[in-house]
Amino acid sequence: MVNYPNGKKAAVRHEPTSFADRGMKLEKDINRTNDYYRSIDRAIIHKKPTPVTIVKVDYPDRTAAKITEAYFKLPSTTDYNGIYRGKYIDFEAKECAVNTSFPLKSIHAHQIEHLSSVVRHGAIAFLIIRFTGLDITYLADAEEAIAYINSCGRRSIPYEWFTEHAYEIPYNYVRPVDYLSVVDRVYFGEGS
Amino acid sequence: MVNYPNGKKAAVRHEPTSFADRGMKLEKDINRTNDYYRSIDRAIIHKKPTPVTIVKVDYPDRTAAKITEAYFKLPSTTDYNGIYRGKYIDFEAKECAVNTSFPLKSIHAHQIEHLSSVVRHGAIAFLIIRFTGLDITYLADAEEAIAYINSCGRRSIPYEWFTEHAYEIPYNYVRPVDYLSVVDRVYFGEGS
Numbered sequence: 001m002v003n004y005p006n007g008k009k010a011a012v013r014h015e016p017t018s019f020a021d022r023g024m025k026l027e028k029d030i031n032r033t034n035d036y037y038r039s040i041d042r043a044i045i046h047k048k049p050t051p052v053t054i055v056k057v058d059y060p061d062r063t064a065a066k067i068t069e070a071y072f073k074l075p076s077t078t079d080y081n082g083i084y085r086g087k088y089i090d091f092e093a094k095e096c097a098v099n100t101s102f103p104l105k106s107i108h109a110h111q112i113e114h115l116s117s118v119v120r121h122g123a124i125a126f127l128i129i130r131f132t133g134l135d136i137t138y139l140a141d142a143e144e145a146i147a148y149i150n151s152c153g154r155r156s157i158p159y160e161w162f163t164e165h166a167y168e169i170p171y172n173y174v175r176p177v178d179y180l181s182v183v184d185r186v187y188f189g190e191g192s
Numbered sequence: 193m194v195n196y197p198n199g200k201k202a203a204v205r206h207e208p209t210s211f212a213d214r215g216m217k218l219e220k221d222i223n224r225t226n227d228y229y230r231s232i233d234r235a236i237i238h239k240k241p242t243p244v245t246i247v248k249v250d251y252p253d254r255t256a257a258k259i260t261e262a263y264f265k266l267p268s269t270t271d272y273n274g275i276y277r278g279k280y281i282d283f284e285a286k287e288c289a290v291n292t293s294f295p296l297k298s299i300h301a302h303q304i305e306h307l308s309s310v311v312r313h314g315a316i317a318f319l320i321i322r323f324t325g326l327d328i329t330y331l332a333d334a335e336e337a338i339a340y341i342n343s344c345g346r347r348s349i350p351y352e353w354f355t356e357h358a359y360e361i362p363y364n365y366v367r368p369v370d371y372l373s374v375v376d377r378v379y380f381g382e383g384s
Binding site: 048049 | 233235236238240241242243244246257258259260261262263264265268273274277278279282306309310312313315
């Protein structure tokens, strides 16, 4: 690192990240993993479409309706759900740029409520949190994470909580976020 | 009906129906039913957002990103899924304006494939078809409907098939499409 003559370090320049691109890498990795799981018929799990409120649509012709005004809507559920080994699976995935804790503001209250509900109904439900600076991805059981969130009174979950209570998700080229290997272990009691 | 002097009947004028409004009544009825089921904690079932490909977004300010160009995308799954009595539930719903048969072109091949997959994985999966002219709504088991579609070589399912193989869904003011009462009977062997 070359310093400026005044002794201050040169500011690290990041490429500006568009809103739409933030957190996209984890999403792409999970989508690729889900595609792989489906291709070998292991699980049928999809990302839900991004919820938008459509205000205006032009119809230049019937086959190519063009939406010209729409707005992003707060999601009322999590992004991913489906079926695995006969069980309903539901999870939310988030990237976290901070190395020391996961800020709870990145998960909406609706999504926490949704996770609580599906757990009560017998779902396998969890969070997938990637600490991008550490390049490590965790699976945290929804029930356990929600219990912590409700009891802690904090606005974030410290990184240590993940090392103690969550499970590292292994990386694999064809299954970049191989979360079902963790699900097998944690929810079906398989492996070590 | 007053005829024109040439003896031809006057063309019946329909109000133009916008693409976005077609089939919306059934969707609204199912959404209201699902809201009710959730309110009494009977089942957690949601409609998935309409899939769109977002091309252009304006950012007048951070909180109100405006989508200015987007297109409707073919859905890769069905519209509805969730959990009921610990089981994964998955279905597609369609209105049918013809009284004599349900045209198969209104269900995409992807959706049929998706239903086959989830059935293989142990889901409760079905179609909800409303014959709007007859004001009657049926639940047809996905496996049975797909077997018929694959064997019949036709481009539509005749109405008689529904009267023989499907189940009429009762109407109720707070549960306009009370499909879970049929699910209880058909998939859990309850009631008469």
